[in-house]
Amino acid sequence: MSATILDGRKVSREIEEEIKSEVDALKAKNKKAPHLAAILVGDDGASQTYVNNKIKACKRVGFEYTLLNFPTTISESKLMTEIERINADEDIDGLIVQLPLPDHISASKVTDRILPHKDVDGFTNENYGRITSKHPGLLPATPFGIVELLKRYKVDIKGKHCVMVGNSRTVGAPMSSIMAYHENATVTVCHIHTVDLAHYTKQADILIVATGKPALITGDMVKEGVAVVDVGITRIPTEDNERGYILSGDVNFEEVEKKASFITPVPGGVGPMTIASLLMNTLKAATTKSTITTEI
Ligand SMILES: Nc1nc(=O)c2c([nH]1)NC[C@@H]1CN(c3ccc(C(=O)N[C@@H](CCC(=O)O)C(=O)O)cc3)C=[N+]21
Secondary structure, three states, rough: OOOOEEEEOOOOOOHHHHHHHHHHHHOOOOOOOOEEEEEEOOOOHHHHOOOOOHHHHHHOOEEEEEEEEEOOOOHHHHHHHHHHHHHOOOOOOEEEOOOOOOOOHHHHHHHOOOOOHHOOOOOOOOHHHHHHOEEEEEEEEHHHHHHHHHHHOOOOOOOEEEEEOOOOOOOOOHHHHHHHHHHHEEEEOOOOOOOHHHHOOOOOOEEEEEOOOOEEOHHHHHHOOOOEOOOOOOOOOEEOOOEEEEEOOOOOHHHHHOOOOOOOOOOHHHHHHHHHHHHHHHHHHHHHHHHHHHHH
């Protein structure tokens, strides 16, 4: 059996078309376009690529955007002040602080300072807590994108066994909550400390992997017919190409693809969907502003 590719690039383009027509409709009514602000600290190559991809996506759908690039030496308190300033700026609808941040800055403190209704990455404790509420606010971009991708390919989720490998605050934790509380999957959460990981991954109907460990999941670790979502995207240095690196997911694609019913490629899978979700959240933040924080 050969798997159906969960084509994040294609689906993200479809979502962008939908967003663009909503932006055009806003503009036709003389309303302003949604405005995203992105903060990038330092000059890490991968972070620059990801932020640039986000800015390019804003341009494609007609959003306004502001990119703020600070040196690695910026203090935590100065960064907090910048966030407060953007929080207070009526013109800006959404704010993201690209991670990772330098060691002297607490990522959780900084991201949690973003006003919940401008938190289009869905990283604040407020929006994380709201996953289990009837009014979920803004969902974290990567998990939101993964659910959207699975749904557009009509992958059955309800009642199925979803095994999440990875327990990070940005992906694994919210992803497993969304699968359990919104989508009614049966969820098992594994991570780097799990004893006998294969024991669990073999039982997965849906396997989502976000560990940052290249090719962690091999063919013998999955059952026939599994749907596989690979969140990993590691740059491995090489002299074989101009860029100087190749991208590797957390899944051995060649092996696992033979047994899976569905699988995401890397690149072209989860990455573009994260960006599409960021755009969806920014549109939502711009059009529903005050209600996101008041409804319980
Ligand atoms: N505040 C914050 N929000 C994030 O959403 C966030 C973050 N910090 N820090 C890092 C991770 C990673 N991430 C990616 C986004 C797009 C691609 C993406 O566009 N990937 C392309 C390839 C890009 C390439 O060539 O390197 C693809 O998979 O096809 C990848 C990874 C967002 N993250």
